[in-house]
Structure formats: C-alpha cells, structure tokens
Amino acid sequence: MDTKLTWGYLSKIKTPLSFTTKIFIFFFSLLTFGMNSDKKGAIISKGNSEIIVKKIVQQSISGKITDINGAPLPGATIIEKGTSNGTQSDFNGDFSLNIADGNATLIVSYIAFITQEVVVNNQQNVTIVLLENTEALDEVVIVGYGTARRQDISGSVSTLKLEDSPVALAPNSNILQSLQGTVAGVNVGVQTSPGTNPDILIRGQNSINGSNDPLIVLDGIIFQGDLTNINSDDIASLDVLKDASAAAVYGSRAANGVIVITSKKGKTDTPTISFSSSIGVNTWQNKPQLMDYDRWTEKYIAQRVGVDSPEDIIFNDITATRLYEQAYTTDWIDLISRQGLTQNQQVAVSGKTKGTNYYFSGGYIENEGVIVGDDFSRISVRSKLDTQITDWLDVGLDGTYNNNDYAGVVADISRAYQLPPWAYPYRWETMPENPSSNTGTLLERWPIGQSIPNPLWGTDGTIEDVDKRNFFRLATYALVKVPMVDGLTYRFNYTLNSNFNIRERFTYESFYISEQTEEPFIDRYSDSEIARGLSSANGYNQRTNTRNYVMDNILNYKKQFGDHYIDATLVATRDYQYNKTLTATGSNFALNGNTLLGVDGIQFAETQTNDIYIVERSNIGYVGRLMYTYKNKYHLTATARRDGASVFGNKTKWGNFSSIGGAWTITEENFLNDSKILNSLKLKASYGTNGNQGVSPYQTLATVQNGANGGHVYEFADAPSTLLYGVAQSSLGNKILGWEKTTAFNGGFQSAWFNNRVFLDLDFYFSKTTDQIFNRQIPIFTGFNSILSSLGQVDNKGIEISLRTVNVDTKNLKWSSGVSFWQNRNKVVSLYGDDLDEDGKEDDDISNNLFIGKPLGAIYGYDYIGVVQEDDIEYIENTGAAPGDAMYRDISGPDGVPDGIISADFDRKILGYRPENFRMNFSNTLEFKDFTFYVLLTGVFGGGKDNYYLSNNPLKNTIDNRAEFNTVDHDWWTPENASEKYLSPTFDDNRYLGLQSRGFVRIQDVSLSYKLPQDVIKGIGISSLEIYTSIKNLHVFTDWYGGGDPELGRRALEGSIPVPSTYLMGLKARL
C-alpha cells in the first residue's frame, strides 16, 4: 500500500470532504504509512500533509496499456523506475500516475508480456504497447487459489500449453492423454477404450493401498468429477504441481500432485467464431497372430498322448469332433475387431467487450473403439462469462453440460482367444454339418457346441444396453477488490457438479440358447425353445445421482513495496459429495410369458429387487500462504494448512500440513546481470508435508451385511421357497484411522541460455509417505479377515530434466525441440513392524509382493534359466521335470547351499520390478512458412541392474496348454526340435512367469498442419484456416513378444481392450 496512491485516489473525489471523512483519511494514511518501507514516504512523518500533496501533483502522466492488437490490458503494473511509486491499469487499460518529473522512466509489466521501460520525456499521455512474451505461459503460474509470477515460484511446476499448440492437434478426447509422455515426472498410461480415463501417476507411487491419483483443479476450483467431462478443445493449458510446496495449498489431497487445468477465454474485442472438425479411424495395430487350423492341430497332437494324427482327434463333445473334421477356419480376432470411426466437431464463440469476457462452445465427439461394440459419443456445451460489475466487483459464471453415451455390448475378447479356429460363428440349418454351405450371419451361441460362448454373443440384440451419463457443472465466483486497501481482494467460489447417469441393461430370453446337446441343433432357435429362457431373462434399471459442491473463501493481498513483493492468501474451503445409486432389478419372466417391454418392463418380472446406495463425503480446509520476494532475486513461499475429512475415524479426522520453499534468481544479481550466455538462472528448494486419503467413505465403520443384497439367505422347510435374509457383521471398525502423510524435499534449477535459445530445467526430489493405510490381516480366530490400519512407510526419489532448444529461428523456418528425462525410484521402508522369523530385520510381506528396502511392484518367484533338455539328467532326476519344461535356478537349500531341489522356501527371489527404469521423450516442432510439423517420441525404458519394467508375455501359456484354447502362434519344444527358447506344449506350471521387458519407444504423435495464406482466405470472409493431419500411436519400437502393446503389458489371453492407433484429418477455421 502506498500513501501517494491513497492521496491520488482521494484527489479524484470532487465533493467537499466532511470532517469525519478527513479524520478517517488522515488515520488511514498513517496506517498505510506504517506499512510503507519506502524512504520517500518518510517525509510524511516530518511535514504536514499539505506539502506532500503539493509535491505529488507536480507532474502527472496518464495513458493506456494495450497489446499489439490494440486490446487494452487491464491490471498491468506501472512503476516509476527506482521508486516504489506505481499503479495498475484499470479495466480499459487506462492508468494515470503522478511522477517526480518529466524525465522519469516507467516500468510497465504485465503477466505473460515482456516488461518494458518507457522514458516519459515530458509526455502527458502515452500509449504503451506490450509485446506478448513468446514464453508467455512461463510467466504466470497457477499456484492454487490464485496465480503467481513464475519468477516467484519455488516449487516444481510444469506447464503444458495446448491452445494454438500442435500438441492440441492430436486426437486426445481425454485431457490426460495430452500429458502422456509430454511432462517430466508425469506418467500417463494408454487409453484403450473410448471415453475412459487413462491411469496417471506423478512422481511415483506413494501410497501402497490408497489412491495415487493426483488432484484435479479446473479454473482454480477442485474438480470432483470424471475427466471425460472436460472437453479437451476448451482447454488452454495444463499446469502440473509436483512438489510439496507447489501442491501444499491443496494440502489435504495433494500428496500425489495436482493437475491444474485452465480453460480458454475470450481474447479479442471482436467476436471470434472458430470451427474445428476432424475425422479419422482407430485401428488395432500389432494384432496378435493366433494359430490357424493346421497349427492348432499340430499343437493339439503334440500336447496329447495317444493322439498322433488329425484322425485321432476326438473331443468329449460330439459336435466339436464333427466340426473339427470339417476343417473350417475362423479368424476370431478379425471377427471381434474393426476399423473404428472417430469424429470431433467443435464450435466456439469468444471475445471480450467492455467489462465482459465470454467464451461459448459446443462440441460433438463420436468414437468407435477397435473392438465391436466399444462405442462412445459426447455432446458438450459450455458457456463461460466473466463480468466486471463495478470497479470493485467482478463476477463470473461457467456452465457446462455434457451428455456422454457409452451404450453398447462390447465383444468378449478373451473368448476370441479361447475359441479354436475350427469353431464356426454362425448358425445354420444342418449344423454341425457343412458350415461352408451356410450363407447366413445369425450368430450361434456355442461355436464349438458347448462351454465357450461366441465372443459376439450379446452384441446381436440379445442384450439391450443403455449407458448415458449426463454431467452438469456450474462454477460461479465473485471477486471483490476491497475498497481502500489496494491489493486486497476477497474471492468467493462456489461450484456445483451434478451427474445424472442412466444405466439400463436387459438380457432377453433369446440370450439363453442352450448348448448343442439334442439334434437337430437348429431347433434351439425355435420360438418355443427360446421361450424356455424366459425364466432366465433379466434386467436392471440403474439411476445414479451425484452432486457435489466446493465452496472457497479466499482473501488475498498482493503488493509491491519497493524491492519487496508480498502475496498473502487466506483460504477457508469445504466441499461435499453426495452419491445415490438406485437399482431396480427384475428377473424371471416365465409367468409373464414375454419380455416385449424389455428393460422398461422389469416390473413384470417374478423376482424384483431394489437397491439403494448412498455415499456422502465431506472435507474442510483452512489455509494460509505467504509468498515473499525481495528484489526479484529471493523468493520465499510458506504454507500452512489444517484439514478435516469425513472418511477417517472419529478421533483422527484432522491433519495439519505445512511447507516452505525458497528460490534464488541468480541472474538478477549484479555479477550475472549482463551475461550474454546465461539469460536467467533460478535455484529453488522446497520442503513440506501433504496428505492423502487412503480410505473410502465408511471404511472405518463396523458394517454389517444384511437384507436381499447382503448375500446371506436361507429358507426353512415350512416355506421352502420363501427367502429369509440373514445378518452378519462384515468388518471391524477402526476409529483411529487417519491421514497418510507424504513429506517431500524438492530441489532444482531453471535456466535460459544463449539469448533465450536454450532452456534447461532440472528437479530432484526425495519423499517419504508414512502412515500408509493397509488392510492388515488379523488372526482368523476373530472371524474377520482384516482391518484397515495405519502402518509402514514408502520412500520415493527421482530426477527430472527438461531441455528445450530453439534450433533454427529464421523468417521462413523455425525449428524447436524438447527432450525430457525422468526417473523415479521408490522403496518400501517399513510395513507392519513384524519380525516373526526373529532375524532382527522387519519381515517382508511375500504374499503381497512387498519387500523391505525394495521398490513396490516387485515380481517374486522362481528364476527361469532356460528350457530343460534331455541331457539335463541330474536336474530331471532331482526335480521330476520333463524335457521341454522350464528350468529354474537352484538358488539355495536348507543348508544354505544349492541342494538340487527347487523349493518355495529356498529358490525364490525378486526377479525384477513392474515399474519402469526411466522415461524419456523427444519432441520436435518444425515451422516452414505456413506449414507446421510436429512429432513426439516417447519411450519407457526397463532393464538396469534391478531388471525394471517386466511383465508376463504370451509364452506363459499354462491355461492354453491345459484347455483346447487357441493361443498366440509360436513354436514349441519337441525332442526333435529341442528349442532353447520355447517350452514343451504340455508344459503347465505356474512357477513359470514368461517375464519379458516391456521397454519401448513410441512414435506417439505426428501432425502436419498448413495454414492457408491470408490472401487466399480473405475473399471468403475467413480470418484463418488451418488444415491438418494427425496420427496417434504411429509405430512402437519394441521387443515385446506376441502382439499387443508393451505399455499395456498384458498377455493376449487376458482379454484387455487393445491400444488403438488413430489416423486423423481435420481443419480449424476462424471467422
């Protein structure tokens, strides 16, 4: 607060001042003077106020601050150089300032613009045009409950700009996908099914059993919803708050980091109408190659004793035998997959007029996954309005409505792996004879006669499926600039989210076609036979209502006092979630005799049940934060927070969290001020504690199971079909369950070199998460299995390096690159504190793969060292293995030395770890005239001395060897072809894991766009038009075996939805 400004403000008041007003002003001046550290202000204490007023009105300058387009910049800071005298521009960009003399220099700064110095040169009125900082978003950082200047940040924050960036051209329907591989320290998994959220992990796994999801903040307010409901096309930028200091302000749930999403807003005076439209296909690349008819036969023969030729193959089931003999081949993987169409249509209108900023958008996304029936579409509408009502009050309103449609029955992928190639998908008159004569495409439920249903069964209308999710969001705020205290604002946020989800499913009697037992088999599809299934027909109507609100009260004081800059924030926040799920189920329509009304007729079912489930959850937080900067060189941030959460035990609901961070901008020091090589260098460090809620609502209560859905039901002989429901206590309560706490240290630097052509950032961190919430197993004698307890500790450490370079910067050609490297290591420090084997060291928890001193995600088992060959006589004798089996290392024995026998007690060890060793990315943006080319390579690397990033591959084939399943086509060991890699086809042993590195490098995003030249489009009334093509997941370089995607890392037979590759064409236009 500056005294002169106070007087300046008062001098505008035209009406004569009353005596009491004068008194008030006098005291107020004194008061504000007390806070003034400026030396000139000291005059006040000596002289009387009249003199001062005279001095101040000596010279005044007024003017306007605009951007290059002439748009006013409200809130720009204007300071007389070498003094603390300054002001801010008003909403129209206008300012006026009293200055010492006409030779003064003004320093004009504005967030995201380059700071300018302007010599007044006796002008009375100036228009100052600020140039946008090309690294604009680096300048302002979202810090939670407000923004901060990047230079003041002592924590670790990464920013990803999306608006007008080639990154946004990628087909990312979920906002998290744009973080996949792009930001150091952030691991985002693959998205397989449209409309779902990929996994995300920031700086490693902290919590063993609790959530490791980061907190999501949208436009400054905690977002308690499904990220699918955030329209990627509305997003301007993402900030990831990674360390304790940055995240501290969200302390209660910030232990896993915070992702702050900032949406687009209006920018220009004239309305901008923008269209974008894209269309493309999803395809399944690297489909696994399954065995065809001949290979299948070959393997089947090899697996079975006494079966030496195809003629010997006789199945238990006669239908199977007959079908097999006819040698028809079906490619089941082809049958359940497709080229899925994807389209995205968006329109937005935005702009700003006097006092108002508006952004309206509407969009439609349709996305077909690569598996039949995996469909998603979304209609989204948004309107966002920010208005300045008076010069002290701003209000805003942001409304969103989304309609997501997930309806559809998805083909069963694992069935497609299980069915042998000779199974036939359709039904026909003479089945199982002569399938090739069939011309129809009506599905057969049991393609081999029995046991394994058709993977497409249910997608053919025998199941009706509705899955609509409506989402409403209303975010409002009021921002009050507290009168007469310059820099003090009060902000009130209130956000309401609401979901209304409609889930309906009905399985018709036509679904329940019996197996092929009595000929003629086609009769099973006759009306009378289908009617037998009426007793099995069933369906449910489910309605889920969710509403939640977040209410923030934020008091903020920002002020520059000469060399000192203070930014203080006080927050009181609370939020509340309410979820009610209502399910009405009906089954058995035998008495009703039909299911004509489908899911809307479950009230005619013989058995009807209703289920209501309500979940409430609430949180309270009180926060104080102080940021202090001296001479733009030394920065300090301190935060304290007290949090309460409903999910914890009665005695442990509250937790206290605090953090402190400091930074030193070395390049502001005189000795580095003029360095030509080093443009900026900031060192930073932070330390603090954040919390994690490792439990879900009601988990601390002693619950009972009862009623129709309690699972306990019995009948007595006097009324044998009357269900009597039982009661059973299902868990022990725990009243003292509390917060998981993560304490972290972060250090690092940010730097710019060679005339801002090279930017190098480095962060390293150490964290420890204590009071881990475990489901602790308790003695069986209690009758309960486990109880949630706070125990144990996990440490994480890691390093993140980002390098950005502008390689070429000429008029026609601009080339910039980015490389990031990040590595995280974690370690289980302690678990339950037990030492049962009394060796003086805490015991591992082998059954849950938790080892003291080792990372999470350990794979513990027998060390596979190759294939047993016929001449391994000793091994065969000792272990009973057969040639072609897996051979394991004989690590030790009862006497501490290898004993020749492979046993669980002495021959297991940690084979490796599921998390990766490190990740890297490499991005390039090439602009040539009107063309922009962007390519992003991401890589996840395994290996290392501890063998990271391992997973089971399709060579682990125990199930497929036992059953008559199909499997990925690979060789097998035979006495004649004694392979060193492949095992015998009859090998069946769960000790063999088939571990392989999942390491890969992916060409994740490629896009090429072309902006049509102005002279071409001017004539047709378009201000800009860009056409582009974009490919996601173009190619993966990997040794991963057996098809599928290494990042997903699942074996084919597990039946997970594959990772698609997307090819897209689109255009963006602005009117």
Added chain:
Amino acid sequence: MLLLISLGCDDTDFLTEEPQSFYTTDNIFTSGAQLDQVLISIYQQVRNFSKNDLLMGKGTDFFDAPDFRLSTNFSDYTRINARNGEINEIFRYYYSNIKNANTVLDPANLQGEFDSEASKNYIIAQARFFRAYSHGMLAELFGGVPIVTELSQEPRFDFVRATRAETYQFAIDELEAILDDLPETNPQGGRIVKACAQHFLSEFYLALGTETSNDEDFDQAISYASDVIDSSPYALMTQRFGVRVNGENTVTGGADVYWDLFRNGNTNYSDGNTESIWALQFDYDAYLNGDGSNVKHFPGDYAPVYRFLTGFTGTGADAGGRGVAYNAPTPLTEDIIWEESISAGDQRNAEHNISRIVYYNDPNYPALLGTQIPQDILDMDYQGRIFPIYYKVNTDIYEGLQNGENRTNIWTDTYAIRLAETILLRAEAYYRKGNSQMAANDINLIRSRAQCDILATAGDIDIDYILDERARELYLEERRWNTLLRMGGTVATDRIKTYSLHPDIVLSTLSFDFNLWPIPQEAIDRNKDVVLEQNPGWN
C-alpha cells in the same frame, strides 16, 4: 460476510459420517428378530459348506479327482500342507461361524426386544449350538484350537490353542447347557432341534473318549445316542414313503426305501421322514427367487462322462445328467464294499441306487443303439471319466429343464444328521467300550433295513468294519475327514494308503502318518503375539 457464514458452520457435524443406506453394528441389533437373522447367516454358511468336497471326503477312502483332473486331486502330499488353500478355507469357515454365533451372544446385542423369554432362549441355544458344533468340528480336523467365546471389538494377536480334549469338552459343556432350550421337533424344518445337540454330544463324547481313552466318555456317547434312538420321535424308515411312494427310478426301474430317503421332497421330518434329524435346505424356487447359493452341482461334479464313449451321446438322465466328473469314487466305494461276500441283497447297491448299467444311445451307430455297453468297454482306461451313477446325489427327474437348466444341478435337501449315523456312532461307542455284540446289533439295525442277506456278528466288528458300514450307508453324506481324523492313531492314513483313488501318488508323497490336518500357516503367522504350535509332522 460469506466467509463468516462459512466459518460459522459446525465442522464436526459436517465431517461426521452417518450411513444412510446400510447398517452398522451401532444400529442394527434392535431386537431378537435381528439376532435370529444372524442365525440365518449361519444356517446358510453351514448349508453352503456342506457342498465343500473336501469336507465330504475328497482324498479319503471315499473319492478323489480322477486322473484326467489330477491337478485338482487331494492325494498329492507335496501339495497338502499348512499352506493349502482349501484347508485354510475350511478353518476360516468354522471361525466365521463362531464369530456369527458370538455376535448373537454378545451381551450388548442381547439388550433388544424379544417376543418371549422362550424365543430368546431358543435363539441363544441355536447360537451356542453352532459355536459348540464349530469348535467340535475344528477339534476333529485340527486338534485343539483357540476357544473363542467373545465377539472381537478390535484385533487381538494373542490367541492360545486349547488341547484337543479341552476343545471337545467346551463343545460338550455348551451342548449340555442348551438341551432344555431346544424343542423336540420344529415345524420350521431345518432348524436345530434337541436331537441335533444329542447327536453331537454322542459324537464329541466318542471323540473325547478316543482321545483320552476314558470309558466314561463312551458311556456318555452311548447314552446321548440312545436318547435319540430310543426315546425321541425319531426312528429308522423301513417302509417306502414320500412323494414317489409308488414310483420307480425312471431310468433304471426299481425303487426302495433307501432310494426314497434321497428323493426331493422326502428329506425333512415334516415330510414324514422320521429318520431326518437335521436337513440342510435346498429348493429350486428359492434359487429362482434369488438365493443363488441354493443349488448343488452334484450331477455335474459327481457324475461320470459317459458321452466320452463312442456310441454314447448327450447329457440326459440316462447319463446321470451332464456329468463332468470333478470327483470319482475310489475302489472302496465303487466296488470293494459292495462285494457279494458282504453285500448280497443290500438294497443300497441296487441298480436304482447305484446304476452301473448303461445303454448305447447314439443314432449314428445303429448297430449299437439300445444295447448295453459291455463291461469290458466300461472297464477300459478313460482316465477316471467312467464310473457308476450314484442316485444319492443324483436324480432321474431334473428340475428347471423347462427354464433352460441343463442337468448339472440338483435341489434336493442334504442330510446334516440322519438317524442312521447316530446309530453308527453308538455302534462305535459300544465297540470302543468293548461291547462288540451291542455294536453288531446297532449295525444290523442298518443292515436289516437295507435288506442285507448277511448280518454282522460280534466277531466281525472292528474299526474297519464300522468305517466300511459308514461308507455303505453314509457315502457322500458324512464328513469323512472328520470321521477318519477323530479315530486317532494311523486309521486315517492306513485307510487312505489302502483305498485312495491314487494310491501310488499317496505312497510316493505321504511321508508320515497324520491324524490331524495342519493348522493353516496363515492362522499361525497372523497370531503374532503368541506362537501357535503346528500339528506334528506338518511344516
């Protein structure tokens, strides 16, 4: 202003969890009706575990997984140890029953309203019955175990094993204490009645006597069995009865009273079956109405796979349903106990009770169609797929076919206690006390009813004879492991070595004679404050 409103709210109230759509222990136990519902949960668990094939005798001299399902057998003692999951599951099951019983008996929960003092006493008596029953079963299978009489409010890690005799004694004391609170019969068939407690008093006294070699215990065993056999409403069925009193087995023809005992609708005392003391309830309509656990997969699990034979197709009643042969009888239960020298005239082995004759039925083999499959064909090696159809656990008339069921399932009630077993307990007690003639008399009650040509003499009686008779009468009905293990000594392993379906596997892997299952390692490990001793020989 808003800030003040916000701060003015009551934080504690805002953060308190009050479940709205489910119950907790704080609000459910308002009356005796809820405690009776806890009993319902126990009844259901007991019924569901009556289907557990290990408890039914898998791996004993009764049955086991056949060759083609070797990975699921219970004969390989490299797999049977303290870490065996199935044993652990059974151990947990009994302690879960004890927990539920203790919920009923918790003083705080007994504060609510009851219809009458008598109804309160009956509820308490049933809970104490199940608590005693579970402890007794544990003692038979595992030896002495921790006796738990209180509902846990927070975890304890210091449970201590009682001795086997103490555990039996606890069960006995409890059962004796409740005798007067149990009714003679209950119109609500399936509820615990007085004879249930008397039957188990007989069994546990017999077990205790075997453990301690105390003749007085055998006297008690005889006395309690006699209370049921001689002076209660229960009596062996000797005439045909029930829903198919004039019917025959529609597949094999023929019928008798033993066949009637296992027909659907005949298994409760209230059905006119005076031999039924406690039946576990199954019902197809209840299954349809939403009790998904109310079904037995016995025609699937315990029936042969005749369709494996060339010339035989389908899964109809003539094949014993849709058999998948998860379990197959041992030579003992398939042949040895039915040898002519002992079983001449025995109805229990009649074709309509154990069907060994099958006819070709595949129209693609017209020459074979309708002819009997020759014995030498049936005797070939099908890796255990082919064996007789046991109508005790199967049926000739399947329910639910009109609704698409496929002859895998059956909904006939299961006997938990049939008077025949009480009689065989008394026979054993007499024998152990040295009174072989009385033992033979009891056994002959059973054999006479079965129309056996040959009756037992005092000289015939030994433990093997009793075990064989139990096999004839109670195959797939008694808890065979309990019976073998409570005999002590080497009885269990001798029988297993002799009669296992996989004797070579047993002989090559069974390295010591056990008469207790291992205490699950998990139970030992979790009890971290007190070391629980493992049973001898297991590690």
